[in-house]
Amino acid sequence: MFFEIINETVQIFLLLMCVLSLILKKIQINMFFVIPLILLIILKLLSVLFRTKNNIKTYNEIEKIKGSLIKDSKYLLREQRHDFMNIYQVVYGYLQLNDSKKALEHIKKSIVTSSGIGKCYYLTIFSISILLDKKIREATNKGLEIVIEVDSYVDSELRGIENEKLILDSISKILDAFISCTNKNYEESKLLIDIYEHEEKIEFVFNGHIDIELLEEKYGYFENITKADDGFEVVFHLNNTKDLITEDSIYSYVMNI
Structure with missing residues (x-):
């Protein structure tokens, strides 16, 4: 896009030089020849201005998206730090009470949770990974253990x-x-979630200590929930998937120095 604008600018310059040359040489000018030249120059100028404006708009939009991603990443990192501090405090509390058994159990559950959150990022759609991360941590804070496979x-x-x-x-x-x-x-309440990501769909299979009657009573309107041999299956169809182009950034540099 940048080289196209340069090319058009050069063309405008050459056209202007051509018109000026004719005027300076005081050549008898046919208006039917000059008017199209002037119109062409005007159209070229408008084209360059339009493309430049669009490039500035696109750049601003990219910067806005970049800023939003940085802000959301900072929030997520703060939340994760807060959760880890809670884990340390609970374990420390059990140790203060000389209850090493419960401290060990809590450590094991925390390892399972952290492992599950890490697996969420195997998915290629980053927003879904962040959503799963958030939901798992919220459920864990409410006393529910989620075991996830991706x-x-x-x-x-x-x-x-x-x-x-x-x-x-x-x-x-x-x-x-x-x-x-x-x-x-x-005593060991668990929700098991298996996730299978394909090119055009993503499947969730839920199992564990699920209250089926409550699920049907409160959420029976979900048409895409189907009962399967290994639990409840939910399929989400993905429209017009496309690979995102990535390149090294200043944050890649920070990770490697």
Whole structure:
């Protein structure tokens, strides 16, 4: 795009020089020849101005998105730090009470949770990974253990999808439904989530201490929930997936120095 603008600018300059040359040499000028030249110069100028304006707008939009990502990443890192501090405080509390058994149990649960959160980032759609991270930590803070497994069958690092907001809203509602309907009265209350990512869809399979009657009573309107042999299956279809182009940035540099 930059070289196209330079090329058009050079063309405008040459056209102007041509007109000026004719005028300075006081050559008898045919107006039917000059007027199209002037119109062409005006059109070229408008084209350059329009492209320059669009480039500035695109650059500003990219900078805005970049700023939003940095802000959201900072928030996520602060939340993770807060959660880790809570883990240390709980373990320290058990040790103060000389209850090493419960301290060890809490450490094991925290390891499972951290491992599950890490697996969420195997997915190629980053916004879904962040959503799962958030939901797992919220559920853990409420006393529910979530065990998650992720299998991605996509040969990409990062992807974008057309219906991203719709997918995020749908996944959020489904997760809230199963989390709220997982019975927390068991000594080891767990919600098991298996995720399978494909090119055009992403599948969730839920299992564990799920209160089926409560799920059907409160959330029976979810048409995409189907009962399977290994639990409840939910499929989300991804529209117009595309690979995102990545390159090293200043943050890549920071990670490697």
